[in-house]
Amino acid sequence: MPLQTLPLPPSELGESPFWHPVEKALYWCDIQGQVVHVWEPDSGRHRQWSMPSEPGCCAPIAGGGLVIGLRNGLYRLDTAKDSGGPTALTCLALLPPEQHDTAVLRLNDGRCDTAGRFWAGSVIAPRTAPNAALWCLQADASSATGYSLRHMAGDNFTANGLAFSPDNRTMYWSNTPEHRIDQFDFEVTTGAITNRRPWVQFDRKVEGQPYGGRPDGAAVDVEGNYWVAMYEGACVLQLSPAGEVLQRIAVPVQCPTMVCFGGKDLRTLFITSARAGRPAQEQQAATPAGSMFSLQAGVGGLPVNFFALVNRK
Template identity: 50%
Template sequence: MSTTLHLNWQAISPERSKLGESPFWHPHEQMLYWVDIPGRELLRCNVFTGHIEHWALPSEPGCVAPARAGGLVLALRDGVYRARDWGGALQRLAGFSHDPRTTRFNDGRCDPQGRFWAGTIYEPRDRRLGELFSVDAREGGKPTLALRAINNVVSNGLAWSPDGRTLYWADTQDHRIDAWTFDPTSGALRRHRLFAQLPPKPEGFRSDDMAAAAAYGGRPDGAAVDVEGNYWSAQFEGGRLLKFSPAGELLAEVPLPARCPTMPCFGGDDGRTLYVTTASNGRPAAEAERWPDNGRVLAARVDVPGLPVNFFAEG
């Protein structure tokens, strides 16, 4: 039986993103990174001073990860790019066959071995054309691109278990989270199974109907995993996180002061600060009073630390 876990949430800055996503804590820089997808920018924050730096990008960034050799790897609308320095040149690592007019990259991160994974979103959302790719640059030379999973609409919720043997991937549109047995050596996915199925959005739902909004629990967006293997899933339009056990049992509901959380991550020196990005773009005015932190990055302390960010590896 699940419980309600009330945390002391604070915004790290008054600034709001349109659609904040892909947060990670950089342990060497002691900075929090995230992207604003429609804002077409990458942000990083000194959480001790609240100062935020902005980097304007040529197209929508779906996700970002740090690289072991310094700099970053980013999935933009049309491909995966390497940035050696903050604000510097973008080197294209891999191109893809999808049509960037209808499809772009969304949620992603690195696996424990240093491969970069990113999923796509099919923006018309009327066909299951979302895919999951990995980019492997560990051998040097041209990075190896692999298609790992298909049959999705809105790729989200990518994460690994603490032992690196389970991969999670969500389809936000279907309110569904799946799991696979993960082979760390090859990156192959086996034993596909349903991890969690959330209730669908009620028929005729309107986001400006506050009564209906209060009854809707949201749909799975980005996620993070703690050291005990629990999967923390942001529930977009649900104003909450859900904490699942490794077996898929719902352990806790975590209310938030923002209606549309997009992705959590763990950070700080001890891994016990939980950060959550949120969205403000297109939200009805009636939400402002009840959800005052729409668009802001939120932080709270937790008892169990989370897994640290994985770095992109190059040969």
């Protein structure tokens, strides 16, 4: 089946899509639009929640609702509420201001691991120093708040591409402006990450030469291949575990932003994109920038992981 444009409003900066297997619904964030969306393909129902700041990433919570990374911290969204705002949000953890200056930093790409931890990277603007970081939130019954938040890595400008290998031994994390995807050794029992090393380095933009884009959001399939949206490259790449390009999928917008696997068999690839900052001709095209797409991937993806809330007995 060819690539399909979905009947949804364009996002200013679509990100963090995931397929909810129980609700049979697609969730995603519009970061610049400050909205979280959900769409049920079978019924066509579309809902949204307004956020008080940019929702960089989201993931489902075991028991209902979402965990969301906003500019200053991690929150729980009650999706039973009809709209966003203070009554629908509960703060789980604030980012420490001495390490996360909200004047220049906000949360960006993130997801949960199979142990129920929520990982979220940040982005710095302007890019004066590589002070973007990777944070990990997990339930902690010994903490007064019920949750602990750890700083896991740094030396980044725009954290993206967070994903885990099927065997839970490797974590991927990209630095988009540097055109690089890194790997870490991952220990799922403790959440420890070690041995950071470059995995794939893409060519930077050179005036007058073809440009393939830079690595944005990603997802991993059951065979361990890494599917990454190439921002400004008008394509999605499927990379082997060795970093080889297995497939290049063209998309009809210049800036795809992230992918996820969904549908009943997890073989549908959903692709978000961005319209913020794009030229008028892209925003007003027949397929406008910010559209969302789907296609049959030919391979199944890993299911979304749920955030584990604290269990106080």
